[in-house]
Amino acid sequence: xxxxxxxxxxxxxxxxxxxxxxxxxxxxxxxxxxxxxxxxxxxxxxxxxxxxxxxxxxxxxxxxxxxxxxxxxxxxxxxxxxxxxxxxxxxxxxxxxxxxxxxxxxxxxxxxxxxxxxxxxxxxxxxxxxxxxxxxxxxxxxxxxxxxxxxxxxxxxxxxxxxxxxxxxxxxxxxxxxxxxxxxxxxxxxxxxxxxxxxxxxxxxxxxxxxxxxxxxxxxxxxxxxxxxxxxxxxxxxxxxxxxxxxxxxxxxxxxxxxxxxxxxxxxxxxxxxxxxxxxxxxxxxxxxxxxxxxxxxxxxxxxxxxxxxxxxxxxxxxxxxxxxxxxxxxxxxxxxxxxxxxxxxxxxxxxxxxxxxxxxxxxxxxxxxxxxxxxxxxxxxxxxxxxxxxxxxxxxxxxxxxxxxxxxxxxxxxxxxxxxxxxxxxxxxxxxxxxxxxxxxxxxxxxxxxxxxxxxxxxxxxxxxxxxxxxxxxxxxxxxxxxxxxxxxx
Amino acid sequence: xxxxxxxxxxxxxxxxxxxxxxxxxxxxxxxxxxxxxxxxxxxxxxxxxxxxxxxxxxxxxxxxxxxxxxxxxxxxxxxxxxxxxxxxxxxxxxxxxxxxxxxxxxxxxxxxxxxxxxxxxxxxxxxxxxxxxxxxxxxxxxxxxxxxxxxxxxxxxxxxxxxxxxxxxxxxxxxxxxxxxxxxxxxxxxxxxxxxxxxxxxxxxxxxxxxxxxxxxxxxxxxxxxxxxxxxxxxxxxxxxxxxxxxxxxxxxxxxxxxxxxxxxxxxxxxxxxxxxxxxxxxxxxxxxxxxxxxxxxxxxxxxxxxxxxxxxxxxxxxxxxxxxxxxxxxxxxxxxxxxxxxxxxxxxxxxxxxxxxxxxxxxxxxxxxxxxxxxxxxxxxxxxxxxxxxxxxxxxxxxxxxxxxxxxxxxxxxxxxxxxxxxxxxxxxxxxxxxxxxxxxxxxxxxxxxxxxxxxxxxxxxxxxxxxxxxxxxxxxxxxxxxxxxxxx
Numbered sequence: 007x008x009x010x011x012x013x014x015x016x017x018x019x020x021x022x023x024x025x026x027x028x029x030x031x032x033x034x035x036x037x038x039x040x041x042x043x044x045x046x047x048x049x050x051x052x053x054x055x056x057x058x059x060x061x062x063x064x065x066x067x068x069x070x071x072x073x074x075x076x077x078x079x080x081x082x083x084x085x086x087x088x089x090x091x092x093x094x095x096x097x098x099x100x101x102x103x104x105x106x107x108x109x110x111x112x113x114x115x116x117x118x119x120x121x122x123x124x125x126x127x128x129x130x131x132x133x134x135x136x137x138x139x140x141x142x143x144x145x146x147x148x149x150x151x152x153x154x155x156x157x158x159x160x161x162x163x164x165x166x167x168x169x170x171x172x173x174x175x176x177x178x179x180x181x182x183x184x185x186x187x188x189x190x191x192x193x194x195x196x197x198x199x200x201x202x203x204x205x206x207x208x209x210x211x212x213x214x215x216x217x218x219x220x221x222x223x224x225x226x227x228x229x230x231x232x233x234x235x236x237x238x239x240x241x242x243x244x245x246x247x248x249x250x251x252x253x254x255x256x257x258x259x260x261x262x263x264x265x266x267x268x269x270x271x272x273x274x275x276x277x278x279x280x281x282x283x284x285x286x287x288x289x290x291x292x293x294x295x296x297x298x299x300x301x302x303x304x305x306x307x308x309x310x311x312x313x314x315x316x317x318x319x320x321x322x323x324x325x326x327x328x329x330x331x332x333x334x335x336x337x338x339x340x341x342x343x344x345x346x347x348x349x350x351x352x353x354x355x356x357x358x359x360x361x362x363x364x365x366x367x368x369x370x371x372x373x374x375x376x377x378x379x380x381x382x383x384x385x386x387x388x389x390x391x392x393x394x395x396x397x398x399x400x401x402x403x404x405x406x407x408x409x410x411x412x413x414x415x416x417x418x419x420x421x422x423x424x425x426x427x428x429x430x431x432x433x434x435x436x437x438x439x440x441x442x443x444x445x446x447x448x449x450x451x452x453x454x455x456x457x458x459x460x461x462x463x464x465x466x467x468x469x470x471x472x473x474x475x476x477x478x479x480x481x482x483x484x485x486x487x488x489x490x491x492x493x494x495x496x497x
Numbered sequence: 498x499x500x501x502x503x504x505x506x507x508x509x510x511x512x513x514x515x516x517x518x519x520x521x522x523x524x525x526x527x528x529x530x531x532x533x534x535x536x537x538x539x540x541x542x543x544x545x546x547x548x549x550x551x552x553x554x555x556x557x558x559x560x561x562x563x564x565x566x567x568x569x570x571x572x573x574x575x576x577x578x579x580x581x582x583x584x585x586x587x588x589x590x591x592x593x594x595x596x597x598x599x600x601x602x603x604x605x606x607x608x609x610x611x612x613x614x615x616x617x618x619x620x621x622x623x624x625x626x627x628x629x630x631x632x633x634x635x636x637x638x639x640x641x642x643x644x645x646x647x648x649x650x651x652x653x654x655x656x657x658x659x660x661x662x663x664x665x666x667x668x669x670x671x672x673x674x675x676x677x678x679x680x681x682x683x684x685x686x687x688x689x690x691x692x693x694x695x696x697x698x699x700x701x702x703x704x705x706x707x708x709x710x711x712x713x714x715x716x717x718x719x720x721x722x723x724x725x726x727x728x729x730x731x732x733x734x735x736x737x738x739x740x741x742x743x744x745x746x747x748x749x750x751x752x753x754x755x756x757x758x759x760x761x762x763x764x765x766x767x768x769x770x771x772x773x774x775x776x777x778x779x780x781x782x783x784x785x786x787x788x789x790x791x792x793x794x795x796x797x798x799x800x801x802x803x804x805x806x807x808x809x810x811x812x813x814x815x816x817x818x819x820x821x822x823x824x825x826x827x828x829x830x831x832x833x834x835x836x837x838x839x840x841x842x843x844x845x846x847x848x849x850x851x852x853x854x855x856x857x858x859x860x861x862x863x864x865x866x867x868x869x870x871x872x873x874x875x876x877x878x879x880x881x882x883x884x885x886x887x888x889x890x891x892x893x894x895x896x897x898x899x900x901x902x903x904x905x906x907x908x909x910x911x912x913x914x915x916x917x918x919x920x921x922x923x924x925x926x927x928x929x930x931x932x933x934x935x936x937x938x939x940x941x942x943x944x945x946x947x948x949x950x951x952x953x954x955x956x957x958x959x960x961x962x963x964x965x966x967x968x969x970x971x972x973x974x975x976x977x978x979x980x981x982x983x984x985x986x987x
Binding site: 076077078079080143146147150154158161164169172173176177180181183184187188191192194195214 | 883886887888889890894895897898901902905906910913917920921924928932935936937938968969970971972973976
């Protein structure tokens with residue numbers, strides 16, 4: 007795209023910078039003025055959200071925003087906001103705020119969560135950077151930074167399990183980093199550019215270029231928990247504090263997805279991928295993931311683990327939508343990014359509230375918990391129902407588009423897979439809710455202790471649960487509209 | 498255009514004067530001694546820096562000292578390549594001298610230590626500025642001799658043994674260089690470094706002899722550059738005080754070896770002749786072996802300084818491998834790694850030294866949870882380690898990118914695979930240190946006051962910050978600098 011079409015704007019850089027500055031200020035506040043601590047934490051995520059809202063208005067009028075700093079050779083630090091980045095930034099900044107507020111409630115003891123907030127803010131800055139980046143090298147920089155920051159979040163409890171889970175993730179991150187470095191170098195050498203927005207850079211086919219594609223898939227697949235690279239996830243989610251798992255599930259997994267979309271549509275280009283058929287690798291992995299993840303989720307008794315495996319299946323949906331190389335399917339995938347974030351976000355936050363209030367992590371121990379925490383379990387149920395894809399909840403919209411897309415490219419059998427997976431979803435989520443409300447015959451077993459109303463913990467959960475259906479029942483489905491814009495960008 | 502400037506002489510002579518003053522001062526006059534040491538290395542740094550604009554402008558500074566015979570004499574010739582080594586060493590010497598003040602506070606024999614510490618600076622400058630092979634040889638030996646007392650400073654049996662090994666390797670290597678001086682002088686009648694090489698004219702008639710000389714020279718300088726199997730003095734020399742290990746075994750000595758190799762490549766043989774002679778492929782195999790085996794042996798080490806030492810062996814291989822590619826991007830990667838590796842590795846050594854000073858711990862398994870007591874130190878360590886692994890935006894990635902790109906673009910992908918394998922191995926031996934430091938429980942408690950003496954902490958943190966700045970702003974700092982060097986080679 008010629009430079010003339012772009013609006014130069016510094017906002018994307020500021021969005022990335024503010025959480026990083028927020029982390030620094032929080033550190034200073036902890037040292038010198040601890041009353042201001044919560045304010046700096048909130049400011050670190052609220053300011054990006056406000057700036058994103060402003061950026062959205064600018065974007066509506068002026069189109070693609072662009073900003074380049076000539077540091078970080080060989081390509082320079084580039085930010086570029088097209089409809090995909092816009093969509094993702096809106097999502098990320100919103101979730102960042104919700105999760106951060108929740109974390110303030112989760113770590114009410116200031117000493118406990120002190121360092122966690124620095125890491126959280128730094129990681130969020132990295133996440134914003136990933137989706138706002140304008141070339142693959144910048145993407146790589148933020149991607150690696152974010153991944154390295156996630157490691158201390160996993161290991162934060164410093165129990166043996168969390169250290170082990172953290173290490174597993176850490177080593178996979180390093181493999182991802184090396185793989186991605188290779189891929190980016192090959193891209194840059196072969197095409198002389200890694201910039202997004204050109205609709206495809208590669209022109210020739212060679213083993214080297216294929217190796218780059220595989221390396222991209224490995225690196226981004228590890229982050230987005232693509233089968234068979236999902237192995238870090240269940241351990242990490244089970245061992246990590248809930249906010250860390252939520253950030254990973256709602257935000258970080260999605261950076262991998264964005265990366266895969268960028269690789270397919272911006273680096274290789276639609277027609278190139280269609281010619282060589284490498285999307286079939288992704289397609290096969292996606293379908294295996296959808297079924298395998300659901301079956302595994304079934305077998306877990308630890309709530310976080312069950313949610314993690316369910317995440318593997320959900321990522322399968324998104325990858326399916328990308329790999330079908332069809333406009334409707336991509337709308338489904340992009341919409342599913344949002345839908346999954348709301349759904350899984352609220353499930354995780356519920357799990358976190360259950361944990362901090364009762365110390366329970368096993369599903370089998372949660373009988374009758376709905377009577378103790380009705381609001382939380384109601385939200386949990388809404389999200390669970392949403393995940394099955396029952397209309398009018400969010401996931402219905404994405405599954406509908408995925409199905410239509412599959413039909414259009416002549417693979418109607420994919421719809422059968424979708425339905426199977428949805429049924430499996432229902433079978434591992436509904437029992438949790440049913441047990442929570444009805445599972446306890448003897449009411450005396452329930453702790454009748456009334457819990458104090460904890461706004462910081464409850465309100466984020468309610469907001470996310472509302473998000474699971476609010477857009478579909480509203481007269482105007484805003485995210486769907488944005489998702490359509492994203493798909494139009496590439497088709 | 499050639500110019501005569503006084504700075505090279507100032508840079509070589511000031512440390513000698515400084516060393517004499519330190520020797521004359523009484524052992525008890527620590528403050529004055531430190532002042533003289535810091536001032537004299539700072540003068541060196543400033544005089545080297547003041548030559549930078551002239552060299553970057555493409556002018557060559559020549560200083561003729563004196564000649565014994567026709568074509569044989571002491572002669573300084575400061576070209577961009579020499580400037581790289583000179584600037585890196587003199588900059589880091591300032592940091593290391595400040596750091597030494599803190600490190601040596603409770604050690605014996607401080608006067609002797611500083612005498613030789615400052616004196617070696619002059620030798621390193623001589624190596625950097627040498628305008629012919631003879632001068633290079635003289636200063637190279639001078640450097641070995643000056644650093645010997647530093648290596649054996651502890652005075653224990655172990656250190657004496659290591660010292661003997663060190664000096665014998667150095668002198669043996671020097672002897673090989675000396676032998677080739679004879680042959681080259683006999684063949685060409687001159688030993689002067691020229692941008693395109695000086696051996697072209699005789700290559701046709703004496704191709705075998707030239708290959709033999711090449712082997713002699715590479716073996717000679719390769720001892721210092723720790724090319725396997727000539728590396729074994731390097732881990733042994735780790736008994737030296739840490740600032741010495743840091744400076745001499747991450748920066749000056751080993752880099753003098755690598756620098757010597759670069760002189761052989763680009764100032765004696767020239768890139769075209771090397772490509773013609775077909776000697777690079779064998780060397781490339783040896784170097785690749787060095788990189789991989791060095792990294793594997795690093796994994797095995799349980800003492801922090803030894804792990805760093807083996808890592809140095811691998812990293813030095815990167816530099817030589819990059820130069821071997823004889824392809825602009827690869828050579829750029831190799832040469833820029835002289836700077837990047839120096840900055841990163843000296844940071845790591847400084848951290849190791851602070852850990853020793855503050856806690857007395859040397860073994861890796863004793864370092865669990867040390868991040869609690871020394872967070873800044875371990876953060877600086879993390880920057881250094883991640884930088885050597887090639888994590889953006891710390892400066893190591895600049896070299897790794899260019900090495901990979903050079904490997905792929907020069908058509909020999911094997912180079913690229915070696916570097917990728919090695920960076921995975923790097924991760925395997927560095928990451929556990931960082932992880933253990935921050936995420937394992939240990940016997941370390943947070944302490945009041947600064948975590949280490951400020952004369953040590955400040956240089957270390959400054960270097961870590963520098964490493965990040967050199968990564969982010971490489972196309973304003975290191976890359977243009979190295980590109981001036983490339984202009985003289987290609």
